[in-house]
Amino acid sequence: MSSLTTGLKGRAELGVALLLGAAGALVLWDAIGLVTPYSKSDPVGPKTVPYIVGALLIICAVLLAINVLRGGKGEAEGGEDVELGHPADWKTVLPLAGAFVLNILLIDWAGWVISGTVLFWGSVLALGSRHYVRDGIISVALSLLTFYGFYLGLGIALPAGLLEGVL
């Protein structure tokens, strides 16, 4: 391993420590902002536990930073479909996240049937399938099926959006 790659990897995990520290600081800052008069019926009050949690997070952040600087490393999680040999494949992850965001933006306006289709079709595409038509048909079918399944079977009305009146 070259020193450059180890340096980069080390720095990436320091980001975790940073995140923990930021979360801890946020919890503490929020707790300080709470105003509570001392009450006999609740001696602990709403602040105590946030203080402890915030402190735990900050201690973990510091210890993790020390651990990483000393060469410690978290083991990436394996799995049936996971191959850890190659670096993270952002060309798959980012479009996947993109499909997810598109769904969030569309769901209330365009309705579940459209946004769900976009989500599934986009995800399948991002994950490397190239059967555009077959994937499209499956996406529409899944979205329609869940829409009616939820409405008729569970009484949950997913938004119909643009197709209001059609469905």
Place this chain on the structure above:
Amino acid sequence: MDVWSSLMDGFATALTPMNFLYAVIGVILGTAVGVLPGLGPAMTVALLLPVTYALEPTSAFIMFAGIYYGGMYGGSTTSILLNTPGESSSVVTAIEGNKMAKAGRAAQALATAAIGSFVAGTIGTTLLAVCAPIVVKFAVSLGSPSYFAIMMLALLAVTAVLGSSRLRGFASLGLGLAIGLVGLDSVTGQRRLTFGQPLLSDGLDIVVVAVAIFAVGEALWVAAHLRRTPLHIIPVGRPWMGKQDWKRSWKPWLRGTAFGFPFGALPAGGAEIPTFLSYVTEKRLSKHPEEFGKGAIEGVAGPEAANNAAAAGTLTPMLALGLPTNATAAVMLAAFTSYGIQPGPQLFTSEGPLVWALIASLFIGNLLLLIINLPLAPVWAKLLQLPRPYLYAGILFFATLGAYSVNLQAFDLVILLVLGALGFMMRRFGLPVLPLILGVILGPRLEGQLRKTLQLSAGDPAGLWSEPIAVVIYIIIGIILLWPLLFKLFRRNRAAAAPAGPQLKSGSSAPNEAGGSVSHASHRASGGDGGDGDGDG
């Protein structure tokens, strides 16, 4: 009411056509998610939670129980036919199971796993039915200080004992507790960590958190490292066992059960340690030790039984104390709360029929699983060929649907994505997921008990150790936290006494020693001194 008549009432409830149907759906779904990579029973139960609000709680829990047990059966199929175990509890099964399959004995490996799971599940469920009421009898006399201590023990034990790095476990726990804080304070009604966002004041829905961490995080993580070379799946016929296989399997089944149940019932729960202990024991006792490493049937029979018995064991503290020790039990506990059912020792009295129907359905589910797993194993194995783009796109699709249907607001999907990214990061940097989930679910309950305790003692912290049970538990917590330190001292002494070779080889040492060396060795594996710098709980 005695156990027997309650259990019979439970069977009467569980065998009504509607409930039986849900049990069937549960075991089929459970087996499917157990077989499929990337899906687990905890995530499935979380996804189904919003869907089941329309159901009777009893039916819903019967289905959840089927998913829970089914996941165990399905997991063994995957680890035998592919050499990559999906869950940490089936790692050991894969060692011998996959070797057997490669040697053309997949049918026997699947058979001994399924029948062993059935035997262990049935004995384990019987023990659950007998033990849980006893634990309840003992637990009703406990007050808030003891509960606070027991919950602390569960949280700290899961964080400190399981997983490869204690430090990373505590980091995950801290994040979970912080997520659990979001929302209105239960006593004073003040907003905590809501940042003026009214949508946050109800707190983060546990369905959204669990689905984000388990499903979205997993899908994104797998997408980043998707295997491009197809996995080699060993074809399999109908499982069966010869006379010799039966002869070699039945003792490991029973011994595996004996390891699994108690470990599952302990607050540090988990099936990893008992499956490993069972494997080591079978290796030592076997008449064919030379077969180990090449596909010994005992090495599948024992650990699989231990795995299932541990699953039953885990339900004992969950039902009797309201204390979950694995992810599925944690989500089921959250399900109780969302149905307005208060988990805890009063559960057996307040919701007796539901609990006994649940236990009865475990017996039924076990039998159903044996029936659907033995002849249908080749069908389940086909599931492994599902194209991965569809599988992971489907996981994201249903995760979105499940999380959205809780409140029908797009804001939950934003949270889902943010926490999904957190789940991705945790997998990338080796932060265990379980402490986070337990922190989210147990955190608020823990805080409630703390405040009740100090309210009773009028603010005097001595109230925390005012019950003898609480004191005992704090001592156990102390030992768990100081364990790596004690172990180091112990090793140093041994090294001084016997300079020849103090290394503990897991294979050659006594079982209980092996257990210690396992957890220690895995601390080591994380590199550096990650495990030794804590004591900060």
